[in-house]
Amino acid sequence: MKPVIFITGFFVFIIFKSWKTISPFNPNLKMKTYIISGAGSGIGRAIATNLASQGNICILLGRDQKKLELAASAISGEPIILPADIRSAESLSVASKFISDIKIDGIIANAGIGGENQWGLSDRWEDIISTNLTGTYNFVNTFLPHLRHSESAFKHIILTSSVLARLGVANYSAYCASKAGLLGLMRSWAVQFAAENILVNAICPGWVDTEMSQDGLQGIADGLGISKNEFHAIAMESVPLRKMSQPEEIANLVSYLLGQSSMTGQTLDINNGAVMNS
DSSP: OEEEEEEETTEEEEEEEOOOOOOOSOGGGTTOEEEEETTTSHHHHHHHHHHHHTTOEEEEEESOHHHHHHHHHTSSSOOEEEEOOTTOHHHHHHHHHHTTTOOOSEEEEOOOOOOOOOSSTTOOHHHHHHHHTHHHHHHHHHHHHHHHTOOOSSEEEEEEOOGGGTSOOTTOHHHHHHHHHHHHHHHHHHHHHGGGTEEEEEEEEOSBOSHHHHHHHHHHHHHHTSOHHHHHHHHHTTSTTOSOBOHHHHHHHHHHHHTOSSOOSOEEEESTTSSOOO
16 A cells, blocks of 8 residues: 655645556656646646656645645555645745655646736736746746755756747737746756756647646637637647647656756647647
8 A cells, every 4th residue: 555645734644545556668767756736637647647657756736735636646656745836935935844855856847827818907917927937937946955955867847838838829928928938947947057967848738638728728719709619620720630639648758858868958849730840
């Protein structure tokens, strides 16, 4: 039996669950510790599942404790749940103290929110920017000391950006700006941390079949006065492979990046051909 460790407030709960088979997908990742933000659902959950299946310890960080608990109960090993809000440096600081003795080999800054924003009293600009861009900055810097204490020859920081860092979409100014900003942040950090053998890279997924993407499809469809299925068909017209990616495919790419030692300052696109960069 393996325990799931829940860290919340001033209490630590250990709940036992069944051991699951370890998959030897990337032997370079064995017995390492990774922290993943936004790990309760979608891409973040898929990343945690992938890395845990390879025998790694995963620290699942996010705002929704119930989602974190569900994710942790479904993955292998001994996941650690760490409820925190990346928009708040104070919240992250408190969370980091609960794992003060843990050395981290990789930071996966995946948390983010989407949707439209428009100028006015209900503008979501601040919320989107403070989550996607400032939140990533807060998250990585908070847990950077844990990364620096790792004994791994090479440490990793991976940022989840988006195909919309490459493209413009009407009424998505905050989302596009925040995701493009992550690429600048990644390149700066890649230079800054290179002397410490900390590799910093970003991924830019296109349409991925997650709850957030489905909500986005519905929101745009509602704005156009058509059904979600109708807008899905329209959206796929600009995607050469005419499909969404699955979260597990994104997780496989992250796993690859964590297992290599020659790429830093790079952006990897995974979008079914929606954007083809030279």
